[in-house]
């Protein structure tokens with residue numbers, strides 16, 4: 001195999017690009033931050049033009065740094081968060097109060113009420129999104145727009161998932177990826193159709209009447225070559241050549257899944273490894289041959305990640321973001337952040353390094369948490385309760401205000417994320433989706449401590465691929481398939497990705513400590529839910 005491929009990943013906080021060879025070796029990366037605007041009422045907005053500029057600048061820098069002749073770059077793949085982009089004939093249309101902000105970010109919870117209304121209709125398509133639509137998905141957000149910004153809703157020419165916006169900007173093609181529309185828009189990929197009745201019943205009949213022209217009349221598999229490749233304008237902005245193949249994209253978490261679950265030397269079969277993508281949020285991606293209906297876990301989605309197979313997607317809306325929020329609450333936060341900056345590290349990485357420096361072995365880190373317990377549901381419970389109203393619980397915090405206590409809180413937070421993951425794994429297993437190993441990607445999973453703690457907290461081995469950027473690699477695989485270097489993703493996965501290390505779960509006392517803490521997690525989570533329900537009932 002010859003040629004080079006560019007993978008582009010637009011996460012919540014940054015756009016990144018990586019240049020890979022056909023064997024999956026990473027030659028160079030570049031990154032640009034992207035702005036995020038938050039306001040009360042769960043409002044979170046971004047600008048598609050700013051994101052596009054960040055994408056082009058990262059690609060140009062990564063290609064330059066790789067020293068690969070742009071003529072040898074044969075394909076480009078995109079992944080992004082599943083935020084909703086609204087574009088009119090003349091460009092961005094405002095989704096709120098600011099003219100440039102045309103993106104309702106995935107974590108925006110303005111459409112909670114619309115989601116609840118849709119769920120009360122119990123339409124059959126909801127069986128394929130875990131039984132309940134989430135306010136993080138696109139149809140509640142579209143309904144919110146129609147009800148609250150009718151001028152924007154009416155004037156929109158395209159409603160895109162962010163990934164599909166990026167491939168449109170790159171190639172001019174309006175095809176949507178089966179990944180985005182199946183996971184976030186209720187497209188039924190297993191029947192290759194939209195359900196017009198669903199759209200009519202929830203109040204989005206306009207979209208059905210137009211035969212879905214504004215949300216995607218043509219849906220293609222991830223990796224499909226789009227249009228005539230890069231347009232001249234996009235190519236110039238990226239420092240590439242017009243006509244370079246552009247692949248239909250993936251949601252960011254799914255790119256992490258593609259970059260890891262089929263790796264050679266791993267679980268041996270994409271159905272045996274769960275991808276855990278630990279970024280701002282966390283996503284658990286489980287592949288099955290037959291559909292598994294798991295209450296509270298998104299899906300089953302057909303062909304949304306590994307083509308021809310089914311996918312269950314769980315996770316937590318706040319994962320890295322929960323750790324960021326947790327440590328921000330601590331009295332030692334500002335001082336620790338300054339020290340982390342001086343050391344050139346992010347605060348979570350600085351805390352993880354400090355924890356590793358204190359303990360004799362990484363698995364002993366659990367002992368640092370002592371009697372501190374965290375249910376880190378700052379932004380609701382994505383799975384297995386599909387409850388956007390859930391909130392975090394912190395137990396055992398005293399008057400301590402020093403660095404060691406902050407490290408303890410960090411460790412307790414990572415434990416809490418691990419127990420949420422364990423709860424999802426157990427719930428899925430009860431419903432027919434079992435796994436043998438977890439394959440980690442994302443910024444939060446890049447540290448040796450967090451990886452080991454995930455193995456210890458869940459009791460499952462955690463696999464790490466050789467590539468330090470598996471999400472970018474997943475996107476680059478799309479570019480390789482679109483360029484014809486691989487016939488399909490199944491062929492690209494084991495060739496371009498391989499497992500390099502494995503974290504084995506703790507034994508002995510550390511294992512017993514985790515088992516005990518997991519029971520505490522379940523108790524605190526259950527009690528918090530019951531207390532909230534009682535309070536809400538009294539207030540109604």
Ligand SMILES: Nc1ncnc2c1ncn2[C@@H]1O[C@H](COP(=O)(O)OP(=O)(O)O)[C@@H](O)[C@H]1O
Pocket residue numbers: 010011012013014252278279280281319320321323324346348349352442443444445447450
């Ligand atoms: N060692 C760590 N422990 C816990 N969280 C971490 C660690 N390193 C990074 N993170 C968190 O991971 C998130 C960034 O992950 P990344 O995959 O780059 O994000 P995204 O793709 O969502 O923009 C941030 O919330 C960051 O605080």
Ligand SMILES: O=C(CO)[C@@H](O)[C@@H](O)COP(=O)(O)O
Pocket residue numbers: 011012013080081082083106136183251252253278279280281282283313
């Ligand atoms: O919702 C999904 C995946 O379904 C993601 O786009 C969303 O969680 C955002 O991902 P990041 O945490 O920013 O990588």
